[in-house]
Structure formats: C-alpha cells, structure tokens
Amino acid sequence: MITIRDVNTAEITAVKLSQLATQALIEEVNLSPKPGLVDRLNNGTHRDLTLQLMETSAYALQDSFRQMAAAAWNKKPSQQLREQLAAIGRYGEQKMLRATGKVNTHRGAIWAIGLLTAATAMVMSEKDMIEPDLKEILIIAGQIASFEDRYLPKQSTNGSKVRIKYNVRSAREEAELGFPTIAETALNAWERYSHFPHDMQQLHVLLALMSEVDDTCILHRSDMQVLKEIQYRSKFILQNGGLNTRQNWQLYFDLDDYITHHWVSPGGSADLLAATIYLQKIKQYF
Numbered sequence: 001m002i003t004i005r006d007v008n009t010a011e012i013t014a015v016k017l018s019q020l021a022t023q024a025l026i027e028e029v030n031l032s033p034k035p036g037l038v039d040r041l042n043n044g045t046h047r048d049l050t051l052q053l054m055e056t057s058a059y060a061l062q063d064s065f066r067q068m069a070a071a072a073w074n075k076k077p078s079q080q081l082r083e084q085l086a087a088i089g090r091y092g093e094q095k096m097l098r099a100t101g102k103v104n105t106h107r108g109a110i111w112a113i114g115l116l117t118a119a120t121a122m123v124m125s126e127k128d129m130i131e132p133d134l135k136e137i138l139i140i141a142g143q144i145a146s147f148e149d150r151y152l153p154k155q156s157t158n159g160s161k162v163r164i165k166y167n168v169r170s171a172r173e174e175a176e177l178g179f180p181t182i183a184e185t186a187l188n189a190w191e192r193y194s195h196f197p198h199d200m201q202q203l204h205v206l207l208a209l210m211s212e213v214d215d216t217c218i219l220h221r222s223d224m225q226v227l228k229e230i231q232y233r234s235k236f237i238l239q240n241g242g243l244n245t246r247q248n249w250q251l252y253f254d255l256d257d258y259i260t261h262h263w264v265s266p267g268g269s270a271d272l273l274a275a276t277i278y279l280q281k282i283k284q285y286f
Contacts, residue, residue: 008034011121011123014069020285021065021113024278025058025106028270031202035210035256036265045265048103057096057105064092064110065117072118074125077140081118082147089114108171108271113278116143120282132286135183136277142178159216162196166224168214173267179275185212186276193242204242205276207252211235226262231260 029051032039038049038237067088075081087108096106119141163170169180174181188209193201211234218227237248259266 010070010073010121010125010269011042013121014073015067016285017117017120017282018062018064018066021117021278022058022062022282024113024281025061025147025273026055027235027277028056028202028274029054029074031199031206031273033253033256034206034270035252035271036259037270038268045260049105053100053103054105057100057103060096060099061106062112064088064095066138067092068114068117072121072125075118075230076120077122077147078145079147079150081249082144082151082152085114085118085144086149086151088152107265109274112175112179113269116275116278117157120125124286125231132282134187134283137279137282138179138183141281144177145175159220160214162219166214167220168216168219169273170216170280179272181209181213182272182276182279185209186272187279190276190280195241196244200243200276202273204238206266206273207234207242209272210266211226211238213266213272215266215268218264221264222262226264229257229262230255230266 028188029038030040032041034044037044038046038051038054040051042049043049047182068085071084072081080285091106092110092114096110098105116137119137120132122140122281124139159170164171169177186205186207189205190201196204212230215227215230218230233251237243237251241248243249243252
C-alpha cells in the first residue's frame with residue numbers, strides 16, 4: 001500500500017535529484033580553464049556553443065530529470081522502465097533543442113545523468129540511507145541501460161560511426177557496464193586530489209578521464225593518433241605531480257593549444273566529469 005508519506009517522499013526526492021543534476025551540469029561548464037571545452041574563459045573548440053547556452057540547456061533539462069527520478073521510484077530495473085526513461089529523455093532532448101535553437105548541448109549528459117538519476121531514486125526508495133553507495137548507483141544504472149529500448153529510432157550517430165571505425169567503447173556500452181570509467185578512474189581521482197581546492201580537484205578528475213577515455217567526440221573530429229597524444233599528455237601531467245607546479249600548468253596550456261590546433265573537444269570526458277560531480281552532490285546532500 002502506497003501512503004501519502006511515500007508519495008511526498010518520492011516527489012521531494014525527485015525534485016532534489018533534478019536540482020542536483022542541473023547544478024552538476026552548470027558546475028561542469030563553469031569549471032575553468034578546460035582544454036577545448038566551453039568554460040568561463042572561452043568557447044573552446046565550439047563555434048556554436050557558449051557558456052550562457054550551456055546553462056540555458058541545463059535548466060531546460062531539469063524537469064526531465066525530475067520525471068526520470070519519479071518514474072524509477074520503487075521500481076526495479078526492467079525493459080519497461082528502460083523504455084519509459086528513454087521516452088522521457090527523448091522528450092527532454094527536444095526541450096533542450098528548442099531552448100538552444102537546435103544546438104546539441106547536452107545529449108550525452110541526458111543519457112548518463114538520466115540513468116544515474118533513475119538509479120539513485122531506485123536505491124533511495126529501497127533503503128533509508130544517510131549516505132548512498134555511489135558504486136551501487138553505478139551498478140544499478142548499468143542494469144537499467146542493459147535492457148533493450150525497442151522504440152529507439154533507427155539512426156546512425158557520430159558516436160556509433162566512430163565506435164565501428166575504431167572499435168572503441170561507446171557511451172551506451174560504458175553505461176551498460178556500470179560506468180567503469182567513473183567507478184575506476186573518476187571516483188578514485190576525486191579522492192586522490194581531495195586535498196586540492198575544489199576547482200583544482202575537478203580539473204584533476206577531468207585530466208584523469210582524458211587520460212583514459214577513448215573519447216568519441218575527439219575521434220569524430222580527428223583520429224586515433226590525436227586521441228593517444230591527448231591521453232599521453234594528460235597522463236604525463238598527472239604522473240608528474242599534477243597541477244601543483246608552474247611547469248605542469250604550462251604543460252596543461254600546451255595541451256589546450258594542441259587540442260585547439262586539431263580542433264577537437266574532449267566532450268565525452270566532460271560528460272563523465274559532470275556525472276561524477278553529480279554523484280558527489282548526491283553523496284553530500286543525502
């Protein structure tokens with residue numbers, strides 16, 4: 001039997017999760033300086049994106065995240081839920097495109113953060129937890145993503161073309177596996193650099209992701225040689241003390257120059273960073 005208290009708890013939690021999701025997207029885009037990405041300093045390698053447009057997009061998606069949380073409350077991973085979340089996500093994408101003048105600002109984030117929102121709501125409806133287990137949220141998100149969406153439009157995307165050409169993990173496969181890059185790379189880097197100021201901590205997490213992610217956004221605009229060079233440079237900075245020395249800051253700006261010269265963008269890493277920020281906000285709030 002569902003009580004009024006259960007309904008109120010579900011609604012309050014769904015609203016809060018959607019607010020945290022939006023805050024995470026805004027925090028990620030405002031993080032500066034980021035190589036090749038929109039931030040407070042410039043638009044990176046994006047001619048059609050601006051900071052204001054990205055923030056407008058984040059706010060446009062807030063209600064969709066609320067609907068995803070509400071849909072997953074007291075549910076188990078299933079094909080029906082997977083398809084319901086996908087329908088909400090596609091509707092949210094249309095709202096995003098209307099808000100941005102048909103510019104794709106957060107399509108990848110809708111997928112990743114939408115799944116994490118649903119998984120968090122599912123976990124919180126089952127357990128009275130003071131602090132949610134982030135690894136459990138990632139696992140459940142993977143379980144949801146593993147179900148087929150029978151209503152998925154038959155279309156070829158940039159990501160699917162790159163995945164076939166270079167045999168790399170797609171965003172869908174990353175989700176189906178329970179976001180191993182977040183679990184094994186981003187969350188570990190978050191802890192490792194927790195002694196740094198908050199912005200610096202997040203920049204180190206971004207570098208950690210850039211050093212590991214076979215970023216389809218980069219491969220779409222360039223090739224495997226450019227991706228491997230970006231990964232190598234990111235890892236070199238981290239392995240030699242991180243952004244704690246003037247010399248490494250110069251290497252970081254050189255990385256930005258390299259990315260700008262090749263006109264690529266580590267958008268996949270940015271999406272995973274936003275998802276990581278979101279998880280940390282969930283952990284801190286609840």
